[in-house]
Amino acid sequence: MQYGINIPQLFSSDRFDAGMLRRYLAMVEDKGFHSAWVMERVVGTPPALDPLVLLSYAAANSSKITLGSNIIISVLRNPVILAKSLSSIDHLSDGRLIVGLAFGGFTQEPYYPAFGVAAKTAGSRFEEGVHIMKKLWTEERTTYQ
Numbered sequence: 001m002q003y004g005i006n007i008p009q010l011f012s013s014d015r016f017d018a019g020m021l022r023r024y025l026a027m028v029e030d031k032g033f034h035s036a037w038v039m040e041r042v043v044g045t046p047p048a049l050d051p052l053v054l055l056s057y058a059a060a061n062s063s064k065i066t067l068g069s070n071i072i073i074s075v076l077r078n079p080v081i082l083a084k085s086l087s088s089i090d091h092l093s094d095g096r097l098i099v100g101l102a103f104g105g106f107t108q109e110p111y112y113p114a115f116g117v118a119a120k121t122a123g124s125r126f127e128e129g130v131h132i133m134k135k136l137w138t139e140e141r142t143t144y145q
Contacts, residue, residue, distance in 0.1 A: 002034035
C-alpha cells in the first residue's frame with residue numbers, strides 16, 4: 001500500500017513559513033510517503049497558497065515523492081497557460097507530477113463570474129480545456145482546435 005499526504009498551504013498569520021514547508025517536505029520523504037498533494041482553493045479564509053506555485057516549490061525542495069493536485073479547477077484558468085505551467089512543473093520534478101482536474105461544480109459556481117466564466121458553460125469549457133491541453137502535450141504542432 002502507498003500513502004500520500006497533503007502539503008500545507010493554508011495559513012492564518014501575515015506570512016507563510018517557507019522554512020517550515022522545506023522541513024515538512026524533507027520529513028515526508030524521510031518517512032517514506034509515496035506522494036504529497038495540493039488542492040485548489042480560489043477564495044476564502046484562511047488564505048491559501050496557489051497550488052501551481054506550491055507544486056513548483058515542492059518540486060525544488062524534494063527529490064523522491066510524487067507530487068499531485070487533488071484538483072485544479074481548470075475552467076478558471078487559461079488552458080494554454082495551465083498546460084505550460086503543468087508541463088514546467090513536471091519537468092522540474094523529473095516527471096513526478098500527477099494532475100487532477102475538475103470544473104469546480106456547485107461550490108465554485110458563485111466565483112465563476114469573477115473569472116469571466118458563466119456557470120452554464122463550465123462543463124463545455126472543462127472539456128475544451130482538457131482537449132487543448134492534451135493536444136499541446138502530445139502533438140508537435142497544434143492549432144488549438
